[in-house]
Amino acid sequence: MDCIFCKIINKEVPSHLVxxxxxxxxxxxxxxxxxxxxLIVPKNHFKTIMELDNETNEHIxxxxxxxYLIFKEKLxxxxxxxxxxxxxxxxxxxxxxxxxxxxxxxxxxTTSDKDLLVDFENIINQLND
Numbered sequence: 001m002d003c004i005f006c007k008i009i010n011k012e013v014p015s016h017l018v019x020x021x022x023x024x025x026x027x028x029x030x031x032x033x034x035x036x037x038x039l040i041v042p043k044n045h046f047k048t049i050m051e052l053d054n055e056t057n058e059h060i061x062x063x064x065x066x067x068y069l070i071f072k073e074k075l076x077x078x079x080x081x082x083x084x085x086x087x088x089x090x091x092x093x094x095x096x097x098x099x100x101x102x103x104x105x106x107x108x109x110t111t112s113d114k115d116l117l118v119d120f121e122n123i124i125n126q127l128n129d
Contacts, residue, residue, distance in 0.1 A: 034077075035101060040063065080102060084097045
């Protein structure tokens with residue numbers, strides 16, 4: 001398989017390991033938005049959340065909570081943004097979650113093009129059709 005995350009999991013490509021167990025490998029992002037940004041990557045290859053099994057998903061949430069507390073204590077972050085993309089916006093087609101430690105003065109921002117947004121009623125109608 002030509003998946004960079006599978007290669008990291010198999011130690012064919014080096015990484016800066018944050019945490020590892022039988023289900024996950026967590027390592028620092030090579031292009032971080034803030035200090036300490038890391039990726040939670042299941043060792044089994046799942047392309048998107050639609051392929052992810054419930055056991056792995058539950059384990060990820062448990063480890064996210066632990067890491068949040070550790071990052072607050074050890075890195076002094078003020079909060080944590082947790083992000084995950086599927087298909088569009090997903091640079092590596094292997095399910096992964098970004099843990100982005102947030103600091104009061106960081107410049108990390110998520111933005112939207114307000115001109116492309118429709119009113120709430122339109123969204124609700126589409127979801128309920």
